[in-house]
Amino acid sequence: MRDLNDLHLFVAVVANGGFSAAARELRIPKSRISRRIAALEEDLGVRLVERSTRRFKVTDVGLDVFGHARAAISETEAINEAVARLKAEPQGLVRVSCPLDSERLLASALPALLERYPKLRVQFIVTNRRVDIIEEGIDIAVRVRERLDTDADLQMKQLGHSLQLLVASPAFVAQWGTPQRPQDIPAFPTLSHGDRPGPDRWSLINAAGEEVTIAHEPRVSSSAFPVLREAAIAGTGIALLPDATCAEALSDGRLVTILPEWTSRRGIVHLVFTSRRGLLPSVRTMLDFLAEALDTKGAAWAQLGQ
Numbered sequence: 001m002r003d004l005n006d007l008h009l010f011v012a013v014v015a016n017g018g019f020s021a022a023a024r025e026l027r028i029p030k031s032r033i034s035r036r037i038a039a040l041e042e043d044l045g046v047r048l049v050e051r052s053t054r055r056f057k058v059t060d061v062g063l064d065v066f067g068h069a070r071a072a073i074s075e076t077e078a079i080n081e082a083v084a085r086l087k088a089e090p091q092g093l094v095r096v097s098c099p100l101d102s103e104r105l106l107a108s109a110l111p112a113l114l115e116r117y118p119k120l121r122v123q124f125i126v127t128n129r130r131v132d133i134i135e136e137g138i139d140i141a142v143r144v145r146e147r148l149d150t151d152a153d154l155q156m157k158q159l160g161h162s163l164q165l166l167v168a169s170p171a172f173v174a175q176w177g178t179p180q181r182p183q184d185i186p187a188f189p190t191l192s193h194g195d196r197p198g199p200d201r202w203s204l205i206n207a208a209g210e211e212v213t214i215a216h217e218p219r220v221s222s223s224a225f226p227v228l229r230e231a232a233i234a235g236t237g238i239a240l241l242p243d244a245t246c247a248e249a250l251s252d253g254r255l256v257t258i259l260p261e262w263t264s265r266r267g268i269v270h271l272v273f274t275s276r277r278g279l280l281p282s283v284r285t286m287l288d289f290l291a292e293a294l295d296t297k298g299a300a301w302a303q304l305g306q
Helices: 004-016 019-026 030-044 060-088 110-116 170-176 182-187 225-233 243-251 281-296
Strands: 049-051 056-058 092-098 120-126 140-145 155-162 164-168 190-193 200-205 211-216 220-222 238-242 267-273
Touching: 004 019, 004 030, 004 060, 019 030, 056 060, 092 281, 110 120, 110 281, 120 281, 140 281, 155 281, 164 170, 164 243, 182 200, 182 211, 190 200, 190 225, 220 225, 225 238, 225 243, 238 243, 267 281
Parallel strands: 092 120, 092 140, 190 220, 190 238
Antiparallel strands: 049 056, 140 267, 155 267, 164 238, 200 211
16 A cells, blocks of 8 residues: 555545545645545556546445545544543553662652552562563663663663662671771671572772772572661671662661771662653653652662662
């Protein structure tokens, strides 16, 4: 089929009973309509109308084409109306992937967003694993990495930075004391992020740019930072936790920093999505919401390397 517009002209000709009436209805030259209908007939290889100076008649095949063309135009109009509705107001489902324990940073702000946009629905996929946003149908992924993604198919919005801090409870410090340098850490009970058995390694850096890698055998390991935070608060060991995960406990004194001059490398907090062009209002609204919620929290997201 050459052009859906030609079908639209043909339907107008048949519905109005001729070329002249269709030209008046559509307010375009009769000669143009005649040329387009002739091109449609040539493309289809059939005669749609019999026309002369006195007579206009739709052929049998023309009547069949008219019925199908009218249905196709009706469906096209329905598609355009549906798209227009989607463009007019944020609505429908938006799927957001975020690391474990970071979802709590969004929880307090989310109800206001949903109240403002009653047709908007949100699904949070909370996981530490790296998600494939295209294969898994994710609209936006929250990620924290030392380097930004370089996938040409993905767009990114950088939001801030995050650090991991060495922390322990005051009770732990009273019982065990504190390491004087990173190399002393293996002599203390540790709590480590991971899901594999055996020793773990912490890479630390100070303000002078010095880096050390500490190998240690954790007393407790878990892929969930909240588990490690609660174990640290209970005095079980020293943990290396994202600032977002331990900020509240540090503020109220349940945790204290250990070797505060040593932290992880800074992670870049960013949002990943498929394209800036043609974004539905629902996805654009969620991008703005995530950026604002993160800024409100002082750019403190979990560094989970999704």
